[in-house]
Amino acid sequence: MMRSLWSGVSGLQANQEFMDVVGNNIANVNTVGFKASLINFSDVLSQTLSGASAPQGNLGGMNPKQIGLGTQIANINKNFSQGSLQTTNITTNLAIQGNGFFIVSGDGGNTYEYTRAGNFNFDANGNLVDPLGNIVQGWMANNTTHTINTASSIKSINIPQNMTVPAGVTKNISIAGNLNGGDTITEMSPAIGTDNMNVLFNSNGNAIGIGQTTQTAQLDTNGTNDLGATNTTPDYNINGQPIALASGATVSMSINGTTNTFTYGTDFTTLDGLANAISNKFGVSASVSNGELVIKNTGTNPITISNIATTGDTGGVLAGILQNLQGGPGNSATIPAGGNRTSLPVFSKPGDAVALSYDGGANYNTYIYNYSSSNAGNGNGGDFSTLAGLVANINKDLTNSPWGSNSTASINQDGQIVITNNSGSSQTIGAVYSNNITLGTILGTLSGTTAPSAICASQPFEADIHNTSIDVYDSLGNKHTLTFNFRKVSYDPTTQQSTWIWTASAPAPANILNSSGTLKFNSNGQLTYESSPLAITVNWNNGTSSQVINLNYGSIGTFNGLTQFSLPSQTTSQTQDGFPSGSLQSILVNQDGVIEGLFSNGKSYPLAQIAIATFNNDNGLMSKGGSLFAATANSGTPVISTAGTQGAGTIAPSTLEESNVDLGTEFTNMIIAERAYQANTRIISTSDQMLQTLLNIQ
Template sequence: MLKSLFSGVSGLQSHQVAMDVESNNIANVNTVGFKYSRANFSDLLAQTKAIATAPQGQLGGKNPVQVGLGSTVSSMTRIFSQGSVQNSDKNTDVAIQGDGFYIVSPDGGNTYKYTRAGDFKFDAAGNFVDNNGFITQGWLRDPVTGKVDSTAPITDINIPPGLTTPAFASQEVVVKANLNSGPIVESMSPAYEVKSGSTNIQPAAVDANGNAIEAGNIGVMFNEVGEAFSIQENQGVWASFRNSEVVAGAVVANTALDMDFNVDPELGIAGNTVNVTAAAGATPAETANNYVAAINAKSSTTGVTASVDAAQVITLTNTNADASASHNIDFVVNTGSGIATASSVTAHRYQYNKTSAANTLGGDKTFTTTADLRKWLEDEARNQGGATNGITVAVNEQGKFEIQNPNSGVDDYDMNLKITAYTDKRTGTVVTENTRFTRNMEALNSVLPQASGGTAYSQSFNVATHSSSIDVFDSLGSKHTLRMEFRKTELDTSTGSTWDMLVTVPPPATIDTTAPLDEKRGSVRFNNDGSLATYNPPNISFSGNNGSAPDQQINLSFGTANAFDGMTSFDSRSATSGISQDGYTGGDLVGIRIDQSGTLVGSFSNGRSFGLAQIGMAKFTNNEGLSTEGGNIFIQTANSGDPIIGTAATAGRGFIQAAALEASNVDLSRALTQLIIIQRGFQANGKTITTSDQLLQTLIGLKQ
């Protein structure tokens, strides 16, 4: 009978413990980061009244006869299920979504404690602390590298009040841009030259700021509306400054002979020799007229006309007025005509050639750049007069060829400017007309009388351009505008294109060691698939000349060779899609936020943001083995395992959500239901005791 009383008592004791546990759960229903517990019941040793026996022959086996002696609470289990995450208005609140614990220390890192409660704040000394005043552990920013090294040992997180960041000199400029490779561009600049004294033959060009650059390659230039000339080898124009004339040095002979002349074979005319036969008994005047008639009969083909005066002196003229004519006539057999043997009447060809050859006065010319073409036009214009004529040819600031006939020399002459298209129909050397280039040059066609001061202009020649600029910083934090200008200069159908690059900074800053010191030249070359091939220079040596550190090396990062991760050259609009640099001026700390990795990111008054520290997190093999100390604190035990320390969202550790707190995981509906169960269990055990008491009372009554 007494055993039933003791069983009831043990049941009451066990349920009392369970009641204590559940009451504690309910009491912490609003405790941040709290994890509820449950009491685990187990029975006590049983009294064995009969042991079990095995089957014997025809007699079956018997089970043991045992009487239990009650119950006890053998263990407590803490449930580490995820609590709900609730947003807060405090940016230093953090919640863990997933496994892991924050690490705090009450003694500067000598001992560690662990918590799920992320209600952190900064104290007066800048320590990042919890509500117990324990300092949160993690990693601090290395002032040398500027990085937070999460592989180093953890330490107290401390961000001094009034933190400032010193200026950081720019070390890299990163550019991602496309330079238009197509036949039509929107971004372009005139190609023009620097005048050099009175001769004006300096083969250089300048940019929009008046800075000298290399003369532009006409092969990659554009007209006024952005259409590419796309000029090919040997394409060009006929150009003349006055009528080309040959006046016979003598009259037609009294006894004239036959005369032959050749039409220039560029027209591909079969049998291009023209024979003029002298009539028997004809007078010199009649023979001269025969010569003139024969030559003029071919004028539509040759572009050359002939006339004869009263003294039987023949004059041959080429006005370069007909683009479809040959422009040339060569006399090879002319005995008695008065015309010198092997004389010719010709205009002059100006043909594009990538390897512009040496040119001579009075002959055909080749050109590559605007500087070449300007020089040869001027040389030939002056060659038409005497040594002192003042005719000038320039390329002005609008990229237009400008021809002027001033009143500056005794050898000036009346200019009759004629530009016509050049073609060549000979088999194997067919050259078609370049319509856009011709149209640009034909605008020069005009009459400029001697000493008139008249000026003729072509249409403008333009170069595809693009520019980008960004502010860089010196060691004092002063800003300097770094400008990069790109101009298309070369095109190779097999390898790709090349763009010149001009990097400039405003004085007194310098980026080069040779004058001009405030600019540096280079180039960017692209493959024929638009990817970056190479670029130069890879860096600049910048000096602010304002007291800042000199020779500041700034790397220019335009992308990876043969890749499309930086600068490209596709048939699309020139545009800069990204440009950045890593320098900044000094600034004061104005705010802190925490990201999902637990990094405390500081925002400074200079507009920069970077990680100042990172919260460390610990993970245990057995969370249930941790021991609680109160104040939302857990400590390591022999059965929890050692902490595995690392960053949030790595190696099974949960990520951190800022401006939020993890609520208690106590479920009130479950807890209140459990209270009823515990209450009924307690009541039932109480009934066990009262019933056993009544039985004992009956037993005692037997004595009476």
């Protein structure tokens, strides 16, 4: 009878503890990271009334006779299944998806505790702490390399809110875009002496177009080509029109009132022959020099030339050349004693040329564009390729003209050719002739009379340029603006490559070494050449050390950087790797547990990484309250790793893991515990009634 009483008592005690577990689960239904507990029962050792016996002969075996003595608690385990995740939008709220625990320490890392509750925040000293002030453990990033060594020991995570990062000096600049290779530009700059004439433009941005022919003009210096229409190698005027005299064509002119007519085929066939005929008939000195028919007055009295006319002259080409001897059609011109006068130039090969007269049109000097000439640019031989070469030729011929050696030609800051009259008297430049209409128009404003000490100027010559600026940083984080100027300086008709010069500049007091270089592009617009070194050295003269900045304009033979298409010049992208110093503005945490700092200079760096601990036996952990667990001998040694590795779950930032208590299950367990408790009380009451009945026997 007493056994049943004790069994009932054990049942009351066990189910009371069952209710305690259920009550604790329900009480923590809103506790962050809480794991519900499960209770299990086992019976108590039974009282054996008789043991078992084996079968013997004809007698069968017998089973043991035992009476149980009640129940007891077998174990109380945690349910470590995943709880629901709740977004909080708080950066330092973290949840683990999968296995593992956050590691915290309240004694500077001497001992560790473990938790699933990730409701962390930063304290006044920048420590990442839990609600109890325990510091979250992990790995700190190297402040210089911004790398995290997860093979090292874990430490308390500390991120000061006033944290700053040093400036990053600019070491590399990349520029991509297009440099205009077309015949019309909108971005231009005054030409300078080194610019080749074949890449210059007028003030409206239209290409002059000089040098686009494949043939270089050549003067008929001897005047020996046959002027007839059937000649296979005719002579030409400056516009490239051939002289084509028909059989029996005539040239007539008057000198001092006497008129003579010269017949082609009879009196002359060449320009030199016409000069000889004029000398013989008029008794004057006529010859061919530098492709021009020259009449010299070797006498003491002036001679007057007029009435120059031709017949059988196709297009009047020869007439147009000769009529400068009389100052133009319908005019008359007087040559003083000792003076001379020329026709316009005659060419054996047409091409780009310009003819200038420094004595009002009496005598002309012809300058031929010749890209490949060794004389081009130095004022020798009348050839030129650059603007400076043309000016050098003009200066040479000014010396031998009425302007004299004191008068000079130069290129001003506006890209104009300027001639200064230092002769002491007024001087006149005649009409300008050129086969290139644009070039003739630009130089045409030189024509006219210039007073003493005054100047005459051409229209501006413009260069094809493109400017782009980029901000860079020195070693102290100071921002400086570098400007890059790209200037087209030449086009080689043989290789069909265009050459550009780049120049880097910065405001004073900065000083730049290796500040310019050369780029070349082929006819497809591809970059084909870069001069070396492709780097500039800048001394800012502000107390910082000089810095070398590497330049990247794209890969040779590709279109991945600078190109040269017939499109407006533009910069499509430019990058540099420098930055100013910055202060910490905010943090982010990724799923690997890396805490990344966002700084005021726009940079972001990893600052720390949160460690995760996993155990062979999570139920071996001992609960310490405050959502904390401690390792025990039966939990196993913790394996410390980063999130997402070695069996550890990943981290969900700005999220908390809710309690995994299931209220439906707990309410059911409550009913079960209550009914079991009631049933055990019935055992006691029934046993008591039976004892009372026994006591009532008389």
